[in-house]
Each structure stands twice: as structure tokens, then as C-alpha cells.
Amino acid sequence: MITLSSDFGSPYPAAMKGVILRQSDARLVDVAHDFPRQDVRAAAFWLREVLPHFPPAVHLVVVDPGVGTDRDAIVVRAGDHALVGPDNGVLLPAARALANGPDYDDLDVFRIAVDDPESSTFHGRDVFAPAAATVHEAGVDRFHEDDGFVPTDAFVDLQFPTATVSETGASGEALVVDGFGNVVTNVPGDAVADRFGEQVRINGEPAPVRRTYARVGPGDRLVTVGSHGNVELAVNRGRGDEAFRVDTGSRVELEY
Amino acid sequence: MITLSSDFGSPYPAAMKGVILRQSDARLVDVAHDFPRQDVRAAAFWLREVLPHFPPAVHLVVVDPGVGTDRDAIVVRAGDHALVGPDNGVLLPAARALANGPDYDDLDVFRIAVDDPESSTFHGRDVFAPAAATVHEAGVDRFHEDDGFVPTDAFVDLQFPTATVSETGASGEALVVDGFGNVVTNVPGDAVADRFGEQVRINGEPAPVRRTYARVGPGDRLVTVGSHGNVELAVNRGRGDEAFRVDTGSRVELEY
Amino acid sequence: MITLSSDFGSPYPAAMKGVILRQSDARLVDVAHDFPRQDVRAAAFWLREVLPHFPPAVHLVVVDPGVGTDRDAIVVRAGDHALVGPDNGVLLPAARALANGPDYDDLDVFRIAVDDPESSTFHGRDVFAPAAATVHEAGVDRFHEDDGFVPTDAFVDLQFPTATVSETGASGEALVVDGFGNVVTNVPGDAVADRFGEQVRINGEPAPVRRTYARVGPGDRLVTVGSHGNVELAVNRGRGDEAFRVDTGSRVELEY
The missing domain is CATH 3.40.50.10790 (S-adenosyl-l-methionine hydroxide adenosyltransferase, N-terminal)
Structure with a gap:
């Protein structure tokens, strides 16, 4: 194959x-x-x-x-x-x-x-x-x-940048945006895994943490954990990159 | 497979x-x-x-x-x-x-x-x-x-809406628009099958009924019967959805 | 297959x-x-x-x-x-x-x-x-x-238009534009094959002839020979069709 x-x-x-x-x-x-x-x-x-x-x-x-x-x-x-x-x-x-x-x-x-x-x-x-x-x-x-x-032992490597997680939140960046506009960050999902149902701030603006898109209304923003295991910025039936105004490489500051 | x-x-x-x-x-x-x-x-x-x-x-x-x-x-x-x-x-x-x-x-x-x-x-x-x-x-x-x-006997069904066909025309809706802009309606092709070469009105505006796109000039509107057997609103080498100003779910009133 | x-x-x-x-x-x-x-x-x-x-x-x-x-x-x-x-x-x-x-x-x-x-x-x-x-x-x-x-012996043929190459340059047209915006012309690559590193004029404006995109800076125009063997108008990490303002069928005048 x-x-x-x-x-x-x-x-x-x-x-x-x-x-x-x-x-x-x-x-x-x-x-x-x-x-x-x-x-x-x-x-x-x-x-x-x-x-x-x-x-x-x-x-x-x-x-x-x-x-x-x-x-x-x-x-x-x-x-x-x-x-x-x-x-x-x-x-x-x-x-x-x-x-x-x-x-x-x-x-x-x-x-x-x-x-x-x-x-x-x-x-x-x-x-x-x-x-x-x-x-x-x-x-x-x-x-x-x-x-x-x-x-050969000489080859170019690539490491994804690492986010920092602290008591008060996490500081990372947007790794990629998928075709739906979902923003995959490098912040590990653990950073929000015990906060489903709560609010956090993303780059200063409040957003709810939810397990699935369906937990917010159509067009509403949410912070979730994607199937890749990272924190994802999304909009139910919409584009997270536009709603959160971030693109590949943008800083993502998450505050509890 | x-x-x-x-x-x-x-x-x-x-x-x-x-x-x-x-x-x-x-x-x-x-x-x-x-x-x-x-x-x-x-x-x-x-x-x-x-x-x-x-x-x-x-x-x-x-x-x-x-x-x-x-x-x-x-x-x-x-x-x-x-x-x-x-x-x-x-x-x-x-x-x-x-x-x-x-x-x-x-x-x-x-x-x-x-x-x-x-x-x-x-x-x-x-x-x-x-x-x-x-x-x-x-x-x-x-x-x-x-x-x-x-x-299980309990499952969600989906039926496409049915058009009504009468002596004076048909009343239906746009089911889908394909990638070319062709509008597939739920009006059965029979409604126009004996009217090729004639004119009908779609949502009040006249349009010719033709067997194939090639029967009108490039850029011109037509009403035809698609390979799916339904009435289709199209433009020869153009977009029917724009020319007829209809999108998925729009009403389609066809008058003879 | x-x-x-x-x-x-x-x-x-x-x-x-x-x-x-x-x-x-x-x-x-x-x-x-x-x-x-x-x-x-x-x-x-x-x-x-x-x-x-x-x-x-x-x-x-x-x-x-x-x-x-x-x-x-x-x-x-x-x-x-x-x-x-x-x-x-x-x-x-x-x-x-x-x-x-x-x-x-x-x-x-x-x-x-x-x-x-x-x-x-x-x-x-x-x-x-x-x-x-x-x-x-x-x-x-x-x-x-x-x-x-x-x-059958009766069928429709299609020949691509031929460019004319002279001592002072070549006169051809844009055959196709690929999804990246690279313009494939009908001018044979031979017309520039001994001019890598030099400048030519395309439709009156100067452009460098280079073997590969990487030989010019990101965003810069170049004239090159594509893998198809024809002269190609391109931009390193950008769109050649926009930079050279040509589309399928446009005239392409190349002057040494």
C-alpha cells in the first residue's frame, strides 16, 4: 500500500x-x-x-x-x-x-x-x-x-512548538486551521479537561468550554478538545478562526 | 466494496x-x-x-x-x-x-x-x-x-417534500444546487415533458423549456429535465441558481 | 485499469x-x-x-x-x-x-x-x-x-497553437494556468534554455529567466521551463497569472 x-x-x-x-x-x-x-x-x-x-x-x-x-x-x-x-x-x-x-x-x-x-x-x-x-x-x-x-544521520527535523500550562491558564499558539475553520492549538487537552461546562478567556475574551460542538447553539463559539487531543477553538456550524480572529501561528492565551 | x-x-x-x-x-x-x-x-x-x-x-x-x-x-x-x-x-x-x-x-x-x-x-x-x-x-x-x-424499529426517516402539479403548473421547491449551479427541484419531469420548445414562467419570469442545455445560447436560462428525472433550472455554461435567484429550499412556482 | x-x-x-x-x-x-x-x-x-x-x-x-x-x-x-x-x-x-x-x-x-x-x-x-x-x-x-x-475516419481534431521563435524572441500564447497560477505557454523551452540567469521581456516588462522557482525571492516573478518542456511564467510562492496579467489564451510576447 x-x-x-x-x-x-x-x-x-x-x-x-x-x-x-x-x-x-x-x-x-x-x-x-x-x-x-x-x-x-x-x-x-x-x-x-x-x-x-x-x-x-x-x-x-x-x-x-x-x-x-x-x-x-x-x-x-x-x-x-x-x-x-x-x-x-x-x-x-x-x-x-x-x-x-x-x-x-x-x-x-x-x-x-x-x-x-x-x-x-x-x-x-x-x-x-x-x-x-x-x-x-x-x-x-x-x-x-x-x-x-x-x-544518513544528517536530516532536517521539525518539532511543533510547545505550549506552557500554568495554574492560571496556558500560553500556546494555533498550529493549524482545518477546512471547517476549527483552530487546532498546541495546548494539551488536559489544560481544560476538568473545566467542561465552565468559561475561560481566549486572548482576553470569554468562551465556554464544552465537550462537543452540539453543547452550544449554532453560530456560537466554544473551546473544546479535538480528536487530536489538543485544545480547539471552534464555532458550532461556523468558523472558529474567524470568530476567534486567529490563524495558523497566532498566539493563543488561555486564562481560567 | x-x-x-x-x-x-x-x-x-x-x-x-x-x-x-x-x-x-x-x-x-x-x-x-x-x-x-x-x-x-x-x-x-x-x-x-x-x-x-x-x-x-x-x-x-x-x-x-x-x-x-x-x-x-x-x-x-x-x-x-x-x-x-x-x-x-x-x-x-x-x-x-x-x-x-x-x-x-x-x-x-x-x-x-x-x-x-x-x-x-x-x-x-x-x-x-x-x-x-x-x-x-x-x-x-x-x-x-x-x-x-x-x-431496531425506531429510527429517523427523511422524506423529500412533494411538489403539487396542477392544470396550470406546479408548485415545489429547490431540493439541491449542484456544483455547476444547476437547481434540482422536486417538480417531477413529467410536468414539462410535453412542453419542450415552449415557454413557462418560473417564479413569475418567463423561461424556455428545452431538452438539453445546448438548445439555448451560452449564458441563457432554461428549464429542463435532469438525469435525475426532476425539473431543473439551469443556464447553458452558467449558473442556474444565480440566474433564477433560488437556493436550496427556495420555493419554485412553475406556470404554464 | x-x-x-x-x-x-x-x-x-x-x-x-x-x-x-x-x-x-x-x-x-x-x-x-x-x-x-x-x-x-x-x-x-x-x-x-x-x-x-x-x-x-x-x-x-x-x-x-x-x-x-x-x-x-x-x-x-x-x-x-x-x-x-x-x-x-x-x-x-x-x-x-x-x-x-x-x-x-x-x-x-x-x-x-x-x-x-x-x-x-x-x-x-x-x-x-x-x-x-x-x-x-x-x-x-x-x-x-x-x-x-x-x-471511422471522420473525427474532430485539436492541435495546440504553435509559437513562433525568432532571433529576437518568441511570440506565443498562454495555453493553460494551473491551480497555483503558473502560466504554461506554447513557447518551447528551447527558446530560453541558454538564457538562465539572464533577463528577458514578457509583454514588454522585464523578468528574469531562472532554472527553478527557488532562484528568485518569495513573491518574485520568473520565466522558467516547466516539467512539460514549455516556457512557464511563474512567481515563487505566488501566482504567475496575476503577476504577468495573463490568462488562458492571452498573447505572450517574449523578447530577448
């Missing part, structure tokens, strides 16, 4: 699929091709949320603001999964989740040999898709240097 | 796919993930149009404005198909079409056991996807109470 | 898939369903770019401004591929690329028998999808007249 993720929109992902299907009969599953363009952190967040639900697979990821520079192309082996994509950190949070641990010891990283990184090549199609197919056909446990994958 | 339908956009459907693929090798086919958000009636309409074209399958549907309330999760067995989703009526019009009849006698409905309906669980991923996979693996004819599916 | 391409958006393509899956167990791969609406040339361009990357397959294409007229429905056999769609030229550029040559001799064209071309039938679902499934099941080499496919 090979999953595909990118910020390519359409129809570029189909070219990657064609290339893979010339090399492999793997089942193909799209994760998303509408990740915010060139937003490595947002893609890394969603991949960490979604990929751990999959059975063992090769995950092809192309969110690549550095295309055309000399950034490397890498494969990360994480447990019985492998991730293939640019060396910009986008693969790492998901890889750690798939390897079931925070340690690099559980991850093996390989550099993909690329002939001319600055060519006008479409790397998704001409570098990453063939590499994903090769890894799939060789086996996640068995692809190796003869296939063009050179072990 | 399992089809997937939702109003989730992206990338949430991929998490459902991952969960299913851990339980099943079923072929997965996306129907749509951009149904109008939380619009149960629009989703029910499209599912009734689309699902009957499929061979026997399990149809996973998550359009669920009641998530986080105590609404039930259900499975509907309809002929050699099964539909899995929230108990809000969204499954019923398609289920009746798949069972080839208007009678409930042809449908068996089962309640899915859910531990904590008010948790911050992502029901699509944590309740409906596993249930769909379980139904698929057990077989549409063979899933039963031991799998957590309890027969 | 059957690929699907259309300008249908959602959920209409699912009905085509259901119809195919009642006739065939073929693997289905979506190419795109968001081609610019009824823009035959843009679809033809993208299909020529994408389809040659696929292994042998049947390619179902429905971009069909002439639906409801008496335009034919055709199948084009191109090497070990077949293309199924309306007779408006949309299939031809990809067919020539798949047949590996510019000659019609390598292409066999068949007319699909359609009972009533002016009915309110949904041709994608009721004509093209069944034809694609039939071709797939019969085999690209073996479908024939008994299946309802009548050889």
Missing part, C-alpha cells in the same frame, strides 16, 4: 500515480492533495494525525518549498512503515508517531540519490514517486543502498 | 480509510467528501441519485450535524447493500432506492453500540469506519447482534 | 464509477474532475501531460460542452491504450502522445453507437462509462464492431 499526500491540487498527483503504477501494483490511497501550499508544518501536523491509522504502508509526501534548491530527498523507515519525501522535516512527526516513540533510535533515514536537484524536473513525479514504488517493491524492511538509498 | 461519503473535506476521510484498511481489504470508492456541510437533505438526495448505480456494497456516510448529541449510529440493510451512518435520515432515501421499493419492510435497521456518544471522539473514524469494515467483513447478509448491531 | 477525467466536480464522477464497477473489476484511478469547465483545450493539454505516465489503460474523459447536440462519442485506440470520450478533440493530443507519434496512422478511431444523443441522459454515466468498461473488458486490442464500436 502506498499513500499519497501533497499540496499539488490537481491534476499533478495523477502523474505520480501513473509513474508508481508502471513499477508496482500497490494499492494507492490519497491522504490529501490540498495541504496548505508549501506549509511544511501544517502538512506535518496532519500527517502525524492521519498516518498512524493506516496499516503498514509506504507514505509518499510532497510538500516541498525547497524544490529546486539542493535540499535532499529522503526515506524514513519507521517501524513497519516508510515515508518518502523532501528533507525539510515534514516526514518526522508522523515518522515518530508511526515508530511509536519519540526517539530517533527507532528511525532509519536514507538519502535518495538525485541526479540533478536543480533541473526543472517535477520531483514528485520523477524522484519521489519512483522512490516510493521502489521502496514498496523492495519491502520496507529490505530496501537498501543498492537501490539508491544511502543511510 | 465500501463507498465513502461525507462533508469532511480533507484530510479527515483518509483517517477513516486507514481504519478500514486495518480491518479489511475491501475496495474503497469515494462518492464525495464535499457535500454541503451538515446538510442532511442534500446529502440524502445525492446518495439516492448515485448509490443505486453501484454493485452490492457497504456505503459509509457521515453527514452528521448531531455529532456530540445522543443521536444513534445505525446500519441499514437494503437488498444486497448496507448503509452505515448517523441516525438522522441521511441513509433512508438511498436505502429505499437500493431496496427497490418504498416500503420499510424491505429495510432492516440496526443500532450500533457506541460507548460514549458525547466523547470528543471523531465518530467517522472511531465509530462509523470500524462499523462499516465489520459489516463488510461479516457480509451484508450475515452481520448480527454479536457484532454489536442491535435490530 | 481505467482512469477517469472530467470537469464534473462532485459527486457525479461516483455515478460513473458505480456503473463501471457493475461491469468490471478494473482498477480505477482519478486523473482530475476539476478541469476548467467545458474547456476542451485545457483538458486536452493536461491529459497529454499526465496520461503518458500511465501503464496501458483505458482513459475515460468527459469534458463535453457539446452534450445534448449531435456530436459523436468516440473511442481512440492509441498503442496499448484506449481513450473514450466526446468527439470534440479532447482525446487527440493525449492519444498522439500515447501512440508515440504525430501520425494518425497510429490511431484507430471508433464511433460509439448512442441511441438518442439529445435525451436528457447523463452521457458520462450512461454512454461513456459503459463504453469504457466494455473496452476494458474486451481488451484494448480486441473491442470491435459487435460491441458497438464502428471504425
Whole structure:
């Protein structure tokens, strides 16, 4: 099985699929091709949320603001999964989740040999898709240097910023906004887990903490804990990002 | 085969796919993930149009404005198909079409056991996807109470409103607007079937009745009969909803 | 394998898939369903770019401004591929690329028998999808007249306009704009291939020629050669169509 993720929109992902299907009969599953363009952190967040639900697979990821520079192309082996994509950190949070641990010891990283990184090549199609197919056909446990994958210890990591939680609240930021306008923060859900039914202040303005959207009226704001386990700013049947006036990267100050 | 339908956009459907693929090798086919958000009636309409074209399958549907309330999760067995989703009526019009009849006698409905309906669980991923996979693996004819599916006679139904047709015209409403702006009404196509080439009035304004869009000029309005068999308000290479100033739920008065 | 391409958006393509899956167990791969609406040339361009990357397959294409007229429905056999769609030229550029040559001799064209071309039938679902499934099941080499496919020499062709390249520059036009705003012109990449690092003028205004987007700053314009081999007008992390003020069909005058 090979999953595909990118910020390519359409129809570029189909070219990657064609290339893979010339090399492999793997089942193909799209994760998303509408990740915010060139937003490595947002893609890394969603991949960490979604990929751990999959059975063992090769995950092809192309969110690549550095295309055309000399950034490397890498494969990360994480447990019985492998991730293939640019060396910009986008693969790492998901890889750690798939390897079931925070340690690099559980991850093996390989550099993909690329002939001319600055060519006008479409790397998704001409570098990453063939590499994903090769890894799939060789086996996640068995692809190796003869296939063009050179072990490396030097790679770009990506860590999500950490929120600070205190007696009086929490200070964090908006990690991503989903398509519905729900704002996922980096504040752990524990910060409000014993306050359902109460009020808090978000960036100075009051908002109710509720277990589910349905606990407030349509159009009303709420603070809740999303399925990802983090504090989420939302509006029942509306857009939380607009109601709370925050966007990806905005500060989120939560006061009890 | 399992089809997937939702109003989730992206990338949430991929998490459902991952969960299913851990339980099943079923072929997965996306129907749509951009149904109008939380619009149960629009989703029910499209599912009734689309699902009957499929061979026997399990149809996973998550359009669920009641998530986080105590609404039930259900499975509907309809002929050699099964539909899995929230108990809000969204499954019923398609289920009746798949069972080839208007009678409930042809449908068996089962309640899915859910531990904590008010948790911050992502029901699509944590309740409906596993249930769909379980139904698929057990077989549409063979899933039963031991799998957590309890027969029930109490479920929410959904009927589309009926138009009235008279000697002088028809009175109905706009059921849905498709992505092109074509307005599907609940007025049966018979109401205009012998009037191709003539004029009618829609909400007081004249419009030509034509068999196909190509029978009027680009940008021109027409009244036609869609492939769904209902009267449709459209514009050749344009948007009918704007030209006729109607939206989902608007009254549509047709006068000969 | 059957690929699907259309300008249908959602959920209409699912009905085509259901119809195919009642006739065939073929693997289905979506190419795109968001081609610019009824823009035959843009679809033809993208299909020529994408389809040659696929292994042998049947390619179902429905971009069909002439639906409801008496335009034919055709199948084009191109090497070990077949293309199924309306007779408006949309299939031809990809067919020539798949047949590996510019000659019609390598292409066999068949007319699909359609009972009533002016009915309110949904041709994608009721004509093209069944034809694609039939071709797939019969085999690209073996479908024939008994299946309802009548050889024909009369079909609509589509040629992309040719740019003129001279000592002082090139004169062409914008063929398509992709979802990122990159403008693909019909000027061959050779026209700037030895000018990387230099400046040219596009429609009178200066712009740098660079091998990759990353060679200019974020938000800056550049002239480059895309993976399709043509001159492309782009902005690093921005929209080339807006920065160069050109859209599909606009003249593009390139001066050294």
C-alpha cells in the first residue's frame, strides 16, 4: 500500500500515480492533495494525525518549498512503515508517531540519490514517486543502498512548538486551521479537561468550554478538545478562526 | 466494496480509510467528501441519485450535524447493500432506492453500540469506519447482534417534500444546487415533458423549456429535465441558481 | 485499469464509477474532475501531460460542452491504450502522445453507437462509462464492431497553437494556468534554455529567466521551463497569472 499526500491540487498527483503504477501494483490511497501550499508544518501536523491509522504502508509526501534548491530527498523507515519525501522535516512527526516513540533510535533515514536537484524536473513525479514504488517493491524492511538509498544521520527535523500550562491558564499558539475553520492549538487537552461546562478567556475574551460542538447553539463559539487531543477553538456550524480572529501561528492565551 | 461519503473535506476521510484498511481489504470508492456541510437533505438526495448505480456494497456516510448529541449510529440493510451512518435520515432515501421499493419492510435497521456518544471522539473514524469494515467483513447478509448491531424499529426517516402539479403548473421547491449551479427541484419531469420548445414562467419570469442545455445560447436560462428525472433550472455554461435567484429550499412556482 | 477525467466536480464522477464497477473489476484511478469547465483545450493539454505516465489503460474523459447536440462519442485506440470520450478533440493530443507519434496512422478511431444523443441522459454515466468498461473488458486490442464500436475516419481534431521563435524572441500564447497560477505557454523551452540567469521581456516588462522557482525571492516573478518542456511564467510562492496579467489564451510576447 502506498499513500499519497501533497499540496499539488490537481491534476499533478495523477502523474505520480501513473509513474508508481508502471513499477508496482500497490494499492494507492490519497491522504490529501490540498495541504496548505508549501506549509511544511501544517502538512506535518496532519500527517502525524492521519498516518498512524493506516496499516503498514509506504507514505509518499510532497510538500516541498525547497524544490529546486539542493535540499535532499529522503526515506524514513519507521517501524513497519516508510515515508518518502523532501528533507525539510515534514516526514518526522508522523515518522515518530508511526515508530511509536519519540526517539530517533527507532528511525532509519536514507538519502535518495538525485541526479540533478536543480533541473526543472517535477520531483514528485520523477524522484519521489519512483522512490516510493521502489521502496514498496523492495519491502520496507529490505530496501537498501543498492537501490539508491544511502543511510544518513544528517536530516532536517521539525518539532511543533510547545505550549506552557500554568495554574492560571496556558500560553500556546494555533498550529493549524482545518477546512471547517476549527483552530487546532498546541495546548494539551488536559489544560481544560476538568473545566467542561465552565468559561475561560481566549486572548482576553470569554468562551465556554464544552465537550462537543452540539453543547452550544449554532453560530456560537466554544473551546473544546479535538480528536487530536489538543485544545480547539471552534464555532458550532461556523468558523472558529474567524470568530476567534486567529490563524495558523497566532498566539493563543488561555486564562481560567 | 465500501463507498465513502461525507462533508469532511480533507484530510479527515483518509483517517477513516486507514481504519478500514486495518480491518479489511475491501475496495474503497469515494462518492464525495464535499457535500454541503451538515446538510442532511442534500446529502440524502445525492446518495439516492448515485448509490443505486453501484454493485452490492457497504456505503459509509457521515453527514452528521448531531455529532456530540445522543443521536444513534445505525446500519441499514437494503437488498444486497448496507448503509452505515448517523441516525438522522441521511441513509433512508438511498436505502429505499437500493431496496427497490418504498416500503420499510424491505429495510432492516440496526443500532450500533457506541460507548460514549458525547466523547470528543471523531465518530467517522472511531465509530462509523470500524462499523462499516465489520459489516463488510461479516457480509451484508450475515452481520448480527454479536457484532454489536442491535435490530431496531425506531429510527429517523427523511422524506423529500412533494411538489403539487396542477392544470396550470406546479408548485415545489429547490431540493439541491449542484456544483455547476444547476437547481434540482422536486417538480417531477413529467410536468414539462410535453412542453419542450415552449415557454413557462418560473417564479413569475418567463423561461424556455428545452431538452438539453445546448438548445439555448451560452449564458441563457432554461428549464429542463435532469438525469435525475426532476425539473431543473439551469443556464447553458452558467449558473442556474444565480440566474433564477433560488437556493436550496427556495420555493419554485412553475406556470404554464 | 481505467482512469477517469472530467470537469464534473462532485459527486457525479461516483455515478460513473458505480456503473463501471457493475461491469468490471478494473482498477480505477482519478486523473482530475476539476478541469476548467467545458474547456476542451485545457483538458486536452493536461491529459497529454499526465496520461503518458500511465501503464496501458483505458482513459475515460468527459469534458463535453457539446452534450445534448449531435456530436459523436468516440473511442481512440492509441498503442496499448484506449481513450473514450466526446468527439470534440479532447482525446487527440493525449492519444498522439500515447501512440508515440504525430501520425494518425497510429490511431484507430471508433464511433460509439448512442441511441438518442439529445435525451436528457447523463452521457458520462450512461454512454461513456459503459463504453469504457466494455473496452476494458474486451481488451484494448480486441473491442470491435459487435460491441458497438464502428471504425471511422471522420473525427474532430485539436492541435495546440504553435509559437513562433525568432532571433529576437518568441511570440506565443498562454495555453493553460494551473491551480497555483503558473502560466504554461506554447513557447518551447528551447527558446530560453541558454538564457538562465539572464533577463528577458514578457509583454514588454522585464523578468528574469531562472532554472527553478527557488532562484528568485518569495513573491518574485520568473520565466522558467516547466516539467512539460514549455516556457512557464511563474512567481515563487505566488501566482504567475496575476503577476504577468495573463490568462488562458492571452498573447505572450517574449523578447530577448
